[in-house]
Amino acid sequence: MSTALRPIATFLVLCTLFLQTERLAAQDDPLEPSAAADETAGPPALPEITDEPRTIDPASFLPEKLALPATVTFENATLREVADWIQAERDYPVILDERSLSDIGVLPSDPVSDRLDDAPLYLLLDRLQGLGLGWRISDDILSITTQEESESQLSTEQYLVGELLDAGFDADVLINVMMTTTSAQWLDADGIGGSIELLGDVLFVRQTASGQREVAALLAGLQKHGRMTFTNEPQAxxxxxxxxxxxxSVEFDNVPLAEAVRELSEATGSDIRLDRRTLREIGVRERQPVSLTISERPLRTVLSLLLSDLSAAWVLEDGVLKVTSEEAARDLMKTAIFDVRDLSRDDAEANALLDAVHQQTEGPWTNADGTGGNITFARPGTMVVQHSEARLQEVLKLLETYRAALKASKPRKQAEEDPNELITTYYRMEASTADDLENVLPMLVRPDSWETPRTPEGKGTIHKVASGSELRSGASRQMVAANGAGSGEALVVRYAVLIIHQTRAAHEEIAEIIRRVEQGDLLDASGEFEEFGGRGMGGGGFGGGYFSSPADQP
Structure with missing residues (x-):
């Protein structure tokens, strides 16, 4: 099937999925005891997905004096005057790192123009990034320095995550989510940057000040999130x-860009600003003439049409609606947490939903395309996505489409699967692991059920075939190519597929053994190794127990 047809095919498959009759419990409700099958039972209940909270404001993790709102206007004030105003206004010590600032050609006398309209003070500091500046707090002193200097200073913070672990979040998965859906650099993933260590119920995170705010907001969002909850985003x-x-409605006929933006700002009461520094890099000036006539259309549409011929776009950043370059808009990654308990109840359904989002959104996605945004499940029912605002909104729209299809579907009773039914499953893994498992699995899983000279009546068979190779490079050994050559320091990893014909019950055990071989046993809260317990093969669809589809069979 061509790549272009995959999204359509996936949607058609979803339209033919059956509905299960298992009842689901809401996230915060106690689990209900399972009841015997009841022919008269009504349709299954879905978890209620709420809209709140819609954002986790970083102001919650900053000193109160920087989080409180302020109103001020600076017109060509000096950087020194801005620092002095902050110190006087909030009685908070402020220093200018003149030595670092001079390295990038910034002087305390350089002009600064900005304003706050009853907005948190920290937003003013964040906007200094447009001048190449950064800020950090150390020993209750605010230091205004360069971005490079502020991002080179790491500190260690502690985060109590016992409630998350008690709620079913796996510690290793939690750490992986933090590393893949924040913009900070991490030593284990990027070869440079911060680190995370878990001791008991406490995460020790070493990271930059901005990285710590991302981590704190992400953890807070995982504790409580709604339909789509942005992390590290101001209320503005x-x-x-x-x-x-x-x-x-607008009628622009060769109007200067700055004037058009000002009129839109006044007409809608929106704080819209030009990212002059970035726009200059693409050759767009404030007096660039623009033309557009359109009536009664959303502001987002009007702005997009107005900027399309300029290779410009709009973004929400630092509490304002900013006009910047298309490239800068694409590169501005945001993180949102989606409550999808009604669409993914277990690992199998979460993986199916992940594949559907990859195929039915524009992307690009790192897991599917090798570059772009990231999707990961902190646990089934909790999906964390990092991408541009446009892609996040696209993901939300897709999820709502799935929910509408689910509600419109007629519940049907699904036939129970026979654990003794023989099925064939393809297990792909590194070739060296496949070599060993080909010999070991028949000894570990129901030895008498395999067809061997000793047990010729056995029905189980196992075959191994080569399955290509991948190039991996970097400290995180991420895949950079498949079946081809790469550049730089890389590792060629060869893969094989074990084709196993066995009963469904045996496949449950086989899947668990493969997981344990690849990941090892996990320690429980008491420090003991967890007992063996099959996770189950799961179905091929998603829908929180509503949607399911037969497993692929040859």
Whole structure:
């Protein structure tokens, strides 16, 4: 099947999925005891997905004096005057790192123009990034320095995650989510940057100040999240998103860009600003003439049409609606947590939903395309996505489409699977592991059920075939190519597939053994190794127990 047809095929498969009759419990409700099959039982109940919280504001993790709102306007004030105002306004010590600033050609006398309209003070500091500046707090002193200097200073913070672990989050998965869905650099994943260690119920995180805010917001979002909860996003962005949906009419005929933006800002009550530094890099000036005539269309549509011919785009950043380059808009990655308990109840359904999102959104996605955003499940029912705002909104729209299909579907009773039914499953793994398992599995899993000279009546068979190779490079050994040559330091990993014909019950045990071989046994809370317990093969669909499809069989 061609790549272009895969999204359509996936959607058609979803339309033909059956509905299960198992009852689901809401995330915060106690688990209900399982009841015997009841022919008169009504349709299964779905978890209620709420809209709140819609964002985790980083102000929650900053000193109160920097998080409180302020109103001020600076017109060509000096950097020194801005620092002095902050110190006087909030009685908070501020120093200018003049030595580092001079390295990038910034002087305390350089002009700064900005304003706050009853907005948290830290947003003013974040906007200094447009001048190449950064800030950090050490020993209750605010230091205004360069971005490079602020991102080179690491500190260690402690995060109590006992409640998350008690709620079913796996510690290793939790750490992986933090490393893959934050913009910070991590030693284990990137070869440079911060680190994470777990001791008991406490995570010790070494990271930059901005990285710590991302981590704190992500953990808070995992504890409580809704339909789509942005992490590390100010409340001002929620207001701006609502204003982006308001209709507006314009008649621009060779109007300077700055004037057009000002009129849109006044018409909608939105704080819209030009990212002058980035726009200059693509040859767009404030007086660039723009033309557009359109009536009663959402502000987001009007802005997109107005900027399309300029290779420019809009983003929500630092509490304002910013006009910047298309490249800068694509590179601005945000993280959102989606409550998908109604669509993914277990690992199999989570993987199916992951594949569906990869195929039915524009992307690109790192797991599917080798570059772009990331999707990971902190646990079944909790999906964390890092991508541009446009892609995050696209993911939400897709999930709502699935929910509408689920609600419109008629519940049907699904026939129970026979554990003794013989099926064939293909297990792909590194070739060296496949070599060993080909010999070991018949000894570990129901030895008398395999067809061997000793047990010719056995029905189980196992065959091994080569399955290509992949090039991996970097400290994280991420895949960079498949069946081809790469550059730089790389490792060629050869793969094989074990084709196993066995009963469904035997496949349950085989899958668990393969998992244990690849990941090892996990320690429980008491420090003992967890007992063997099959996870189950699961189905091929998603839908929180509603949607299921037969496992692929040859």
């Amino acid at each position: 962005h929620l207001v701006l998103r609502e204003k982006l949906e308001r209709d507006v």
